[in-house]
Amino acid sequence: MKVLTRSEEILLLAIWHLGENAYGVTIREKVKEMADMSIAFGALYVQLDILVKKGYAKKFLGEPTPERGGKRKKYYTLTENGKLSLQTARDLNSSIWEGIPDVAFKQTEQ
Amino acid sequence: MNKPKKPPKFAEYLLRWILPDYTDKDSLGDYEEVFNTIADQRGYKSALLWYLRQILKTIPDVTHEKLISKISMIKNYLQIAIRSFNRHKIYSSINIFGLIMGITSFILLSLYIRFELDYDKFHARSENIYRIATEDQAYLYRNSYKMAQTHPALTLKLKQEFPEIISAARFWINDDIRVSINGDSFYEKDFLYINRDFFEVFSFDMATGSKESIFIDPSSIIISESIAEKYFPGKNPVGLIINFEGTKDFHITGILKNVPQNSHFNIDFLVSEENQRIIFDRDIETWRAIGCYAYIHLDNNTILDELEERISELPGKYFYEDDTQRKRRNISYSLQPITSIHLRSDLNFEIENNGDIRMIYIFSTISILILAIACINYVNLATAISSVRGKEVGIRKVVGATRNQLIKQILFETSIYVVISFLLSAVIAKLILPYYSSILEKDIMISFNESLVLLPGMIILIVVLILLAGSYPAIFISSFNPGIILKKGLSWNSGRSVLRSSLVIIQFTCSIILVLSVLVIGYQMEYLNNKDTGYIRDRIITVGIRDETLIDRISVLKDELSEDHRIVSVSASTRLPCNIDWQYRIHYPGMPDDLFMSMNFCIVDNDFIDLYGLELVEGRKFSDDHPSDKQGAFILNESAMKALNWDPKGEYEFDFYLDGEFKTGKIVGVLKDFHFLSMYEQIQPLYLYSGIGLESFTPRFISIKISDGPIDEILDLISAKFLDLSPDYPFEYSIIDDAYQSAYRTDKQLGAILRIFTIISVVIAGMGLLGLAIFTTEQKFKEIGIRKILGASAGKIMLLLAGEFTIWILISNIIALPAGYYLMNKWLGNFAYKIELNMLIFISAAIMILTVALVTISFQTLKASTANPLDTLSSE
Structure with missing residues (x-):
């Protein structure tokens, strides 16, 4: 299995956090809140599309709402494959970070 | 929450256009939702600003991805275009060549037209x-x-x-x-x-x-x-x-x-x-x-x-x-x-000879006709080839290509042809421009910076050409039904040949009209050139006189010159017979005192009429034998007598207002009308006044008639005599026939340009016909083979092949000749002296085009009709 890229990881986590309410606007806000990154919608769609194509996420259509000018929400949710990849990413993270204390950073900061 | 606000439509379209294809209109909902939030919090304006900013932000993220898919599509289109070019080399070359000639002609003609239309626009307040x-x-x-x-x-x-x-x-x-x-x-x-x-x-x-x-x-x-x-x-x-x-x-x-x-x-x-x-x-x-x-x-x-x-x-x-x-x-x-x-403007006393708006109309029409002829070639050959490409289109459709995609592909192919031809034409035009400018004697050279101003025009031209040439083939080819094509194939004659033949007929109608115009214009110019001007232009040298002191010694000069046996006669006059454009007031008894009449006039000495061989219809020339001439004598031309309603045989007087007083003189003779102004104009009333004995006679020109023999020696002699008498003034002479010819110079230049472009248009149309001829014979190879086996002669087969084309051209003639007659009659209406339009001109134009067409296709038909049927039938 391929390793997730950082931005894929963040997006998938955002979707996971949002649960049933993950669509364009909320995903963008969540990413901003979690990682302090602001992405343009255009870039977001490109990335989300890649996630869907790679099989990490799938999308389904919601109901149209008036504040969206009668357009429907496009919801995203994780696939099993996506959840698995997140798990792998987490394991990978903890294994490569193992044994490195916070002190190490404090020293270099000086 | 208030009623939801909407972002402006145009911004929405823009965004939709930029976003990748896989996003649908629902994605825009995300933008709209945030738009509404911002609008509620900070007002509509900042929401709008945000929305627009999003559009800009989206571009770099998206275009990259979009480009890759576009490039692969274009790559495929290009590949197909190149393949089809290779497979149909002859037709494709004909297309490109025709387009190049057409576009080059169009560029050159437009540059000239632009130059003429831009006159005096450089003034800031024009x-x-x-x-x-x-x-x-x-x-x-x-x-x-x-x-x-x-x-x-x-x-x-x-x-x-x-x-x-x-x-x-x-x-x-x-x-x-x-x-x-x-x-x-x-x-x-x-x-x-x-x-x-x-x-x-x-x-x-x-x-x-x-x-x-x-x-x-x-x-x-x-x-x-x-x-x-x-x-x-x-x-x-x-x-x-x-x-x-x-x-x-x-x-x-x-x-x-x-x-x-x-x-x-x-x-x-x-x-x-x-x-x-x-x-x-x-x-x-x-x-x-x-x-x-x-x-x-x-x-x-x-x-x-x-x-x-x-x-x-x-x-x-x-x-x-x-x-x-x-x-x-x-x-x-x-x-x-x-x-x-x-x-x-064509008034009296214009500063310089002005141009003619009618020429601009003629040139614009030609430039458009040439382009149209080139485009028709493309349409005809592309649809003809499509019958061969039918299978390709069928397969594409079966595999899932939509009609839109096919149209796009064909338009893309057309645009490759058009853009390549355009670029080559621009280069060729740039190379030809110096020669072209020198023929027209106008500085229509264009700098690189200036050509940038024309960029929008060029882009419009390219788009128009693509649509003209490509839209019909695109619609036609994409309409094929794959089932039928793949099963039965598409034959040359499957419908649409009505359109093809009418396009060929249009092409040749245009060509015939052009050829006809060139012939008529040529004949008219020749007629004017050869028309008897009414005076002799052969072996007469003229010298302008500026030296006031020489004017007083004119008789000395005349005597000196006449001494040499090679000089036949010498005359002094205020103007020359090829251009008597001075006018002066005249008054005659019986006319109200404070009124006068203006008439072209020339003051001449006694030798003038003989030297130029002017003919008298009544009366006598000015002569020393009549001392009364010194008190004032007139000779009028026939037109003047007619204008005054005078009987040529009657006796009349004129008052000539000169040097502040009226000089009265008898009219001693009537001159046969001669062309003392441009041939384009009706002969105007004219009077000659006897300069002999006139104190204020200030001749501006000396005309010298010389005998046969080397002209250079005589010129040396004349030059020496002039410099002898008037050393401070440079000696400059002209030959009267040159002066006469120079008046028609612009017309000759324009005539030459017209001829060149007409030939080009005929060549383009001929090439298109050649392409079609090659194509038809190729399609009918088998048919010809079978016919020959069954006993048809080569002549019969040629007739079969050439028959269709001949009919097309005959129909073109039927349309073009009356139209040409109407146009040319209108054009000739501008001339005071003109040729009669006779059948011969029309027949020769028709025969010319027919010959060009038949010769063009004959090589192909000859090849087909003489080929051994065994070869053609076994070729599969």
């Missing part, structure tokens, strides 16, 4: 500059007479009387003046005497020096860059001296940038108008003479008709002495936009 033209009824007694010049007095009143006239420029102009620089004399022209407003109205720039200098000191002069370069190469001429006609010194105070070639008048020297008074003692505030050119700069909101009327009231206010004069003179003024002078 939109608001008008020339005042004068119409004076008294000048012709019966007909009114319209002039490009006006009364000097009028221009002085304009600014005081009419606040809407912001500035009023006027100038006098001298051609043929003698300037001396460091003791060397030359004849120059375009010597202008200007007033202070001149630079207010016109936008001429100085290279060095100030414009004001010539008004501060009237003996200052501004010269043009080209004059500075000619006489003071590499030097700064400012401060140096130029002598005018041996009488007055001007010192140079400035250099004027060269006047653009598309100005209706040129400037080489500029002095203050005060010099008209100083040098010539001329009244520059008079109502009694015409002579200066006046141009006014008007306020934006001026109503022209009204102003014309009010200007025309000025003579009544300041000039007419009483009511009868008012009634008879009836002077009126009209305003001509400066930008229309070059192409639309």
Whole structure:
């Protein structure tokens, strides 16, 4: 299995956090809140599309709402494959970070 | 929450267009939701700003991805285009070649048309500059007479009387003046005497020096860059001296940038108008003479008709002495936009020979016809080839290509052809341009920067060409039903050949009309060239006289020249028979005293009529045998007698107003009409006046008739005699036939250009026909083989193949000949003397085109009809 890229990881986590309410606007806000990154919608769609194509996420259509000018929400949710990849990413993270204390950073900061 | 707000439609479209294809309109909902949130919190404006910013932000993220998919698509299109080019090399080359010729012709013709239309537009205020033209009824007694010049007095009143006239420029102009620089004399022209407003109205720039200098000191002069370069190469001429006609010194105070070639008048020297008074003692505030050119700069909101009327009231206010004069003179003024002078004005006393708007119409029509012919080639060959490509299209459709995609692909292919042809044409046009400019004697060269201005025009041209050439083939080819095509194939004749044949018919109709026009125009020019002008132009040399002292010794000069046996006769006259454009007032007994009539005239000596072989229908020539001639004698031409309603045999008198007094003289003879102006014009009334015994006889020309023999030796002799008598003046001669021919030079140039482009159009149409011929014969190879096996002769088969084309061309003839007849009759209507349109011209045009077409296709049909049927049938 391929390793997730950082931005894929963040997006998938955002979707996971949002649960049933993950669509364009909320995903963008969540990413901003979690990682302090602001992405343009255009870039977001490109990335989300890649996630869907790679099989990490799938999308389904919601109901149209008036504040969206009668357009429907496009919801995203994780696939099993996506959840698995997140798990792998987490394991990978903890294994490569193992044994490195916070002190190490404090020293270099000086 | 308020009612939801919507972002503007255009922004929404823009965004939709930028976003990747896989996002649908629902994605826009995200944008709209945030838009609404911001609108609620911070107002509509900031929401809108945010929305627009999003559009910009989206571009870099998305285009990258989009580009990759586009590139792969284009790669595929290109591949197919190249393959189809390789498979159909002949047709594709014909297409490209035709397009290149068509576009190149179009570019060259448009550049010329643009040059002509741009005349005088370089003036910053060109939109608001008008020339005042004068119409004076008294000048012709019966007909009114319209002039490009006006009364000097009028221009002085304009600014005081009419606040809407912001500035009023006027100038006098001298051609043929003698300037001396460091003791060397030359004849120059375009010597202008200007007033202070001149630079207010016109936008001429100085290279060095100030414009004001010539008004501060009237003996200052501004010269043009080209004059500075000619006489003071590499030097700064400012401060140096130029002598005018041996009488007055001007010192140079400035250099004027060269006047653009598309100005209706040129400037080489500029002095203050005060010099008209100083040098010539001329009244520059008079109502009694015409002579200066006046141009006014008007306020934006001026109503022209009204102003014309009010200007025309000025003579009544300041000039007419009483009511009868008012009634008879009836002077009126009209305003001509400066930008229309070059192409639309043909008055008396124009500064230079103007162009002709009709030529512009002819050229525009040709340029469009040539392009149309080239596009039709493309349409015909592309649809013809499509029958071969039917399988490709069928497969594409089966695999899932939509009709839109097929249309896109074919349009893309067309645009490759068009763009490549366009680029090559631009290069070729650039290479041809210098020659083309020199044929037309116009500087239509275009710099790279200027061509950038034309960029939008070029893009429009390319798009129009793509649509013209590509849209029909695209719609046609994409409409194939894959099932039928793949099963049965698509045959050459499957429908649409009606359209193909009508397109070919249109092409040839255009070509025939063009050929016909060229023939008629050619014959008309030849007719004018060969038409008897009524005077001899053979072996006559003319020399202009500027030396006033020589004028007094004219008889000495004549005697000296006549001594040599190679000189047959010598005559002095004010004008030459090829251009008697001077007019002067005449009055005859019985005419109201304060009226006069203006008529072309020439003062001549006794040898003039014989030297030029002019014929008399009544009366006698001027002669020494009749002493009364010295008191004044006239010879009129037939047209003058007719205009006056006089009987040629009757006895009449004329009063000739000269040197401030009327001289009365008898009319001693009537001259047969001869063409003393352009052949285009009806012969006007003319009078010759006997110069013998006239104290103020100031001949401007000496005509010398020489016998056979080497012309150079005689010229040396004449030159020596002239320099002997008038050493300060350069000897310059011309041969009268050259002078005559030069009047028709523009027409010859335009005729040559017209011929070239007509040939090109016929070649393009012929190539298209060749392509079709090759195609049909290829399609019918088998049919021909079988026919031959069954016993058809080669001749029968040729007839079969050529028959269709012949019918097309015959139909084209039937359409083109009446149309051509109508057009050419209209064109000939502009001429006073013209050829009769006879059947022969039409038949020859028809035969010419038919021959070209048959010769073009005959190689192909001959090959097919003589081929061994065994080869053709076994070729699969």
